[in-house]
Amino acid sequence: MSKGRVPFWDPDGSRFGGIPTYPWKMAPGHLATKRQLAADGLRPGGQQVCAQIMWRTRRTSGARGVPRGIAVAYLYDRELAKPKREPTQAQLEAIGKALRARRICPDCGIEQPYCLPKRYGACKECHGWEVRV
Known part of the structure; x- marks a missing residue:
């Protein structure tokens, strides 16, 4: 393919905001x-x-x-x-605590194996979802 027919070929940056x-x-x-x-x-x-x-x-x-x-x-x-920077042990622990808090239902207090949806704010059992298989 010839570079004359390619619409975005601009290696010197003259056409698209000064960026190659x-x-x-x-x-x-x-x-x-x-x-x-x-x-x-x-x-x-x-x-x-x-x-x-x-x-x-x-x-x-x-x-x-x-x-x-x-x-x-x-x-x-x-x-x-x-x-890339490596996270410290304290940062990893904080992330773990935050993720665990997202799995605990505020209604029944049980930790679920999934993150609770923000939309409902409760686990499937407390909200009354039907589980489809």
Whole structure:
């Protein structure tokens, strides 16, 4: 496919807000999205967006003035990325307590094996749900 016919090919950033822009699956290999960095155990680490990927979509978009029908993913440099932070033991304990509190029914006081839905605020038995099998 020639790059002249690709609508989002703008590696110098002259057309799309001063940010280098690439079509889907055509970005350089040293750039990655936040999800790709996270999968590799990395985080952006405070660096600015290096480039972006744009593609057409049927979903509506409203992020940062992006026109409807166009999706954007921001890219970061892998070489400037930092390793993910490890949570402390106190943070892990706090998360565990918070998740346990979401499983305790305020009506009957029984801890359930699932998080209680915020919509009802009670367990299935107290709210009167019928369990479908």
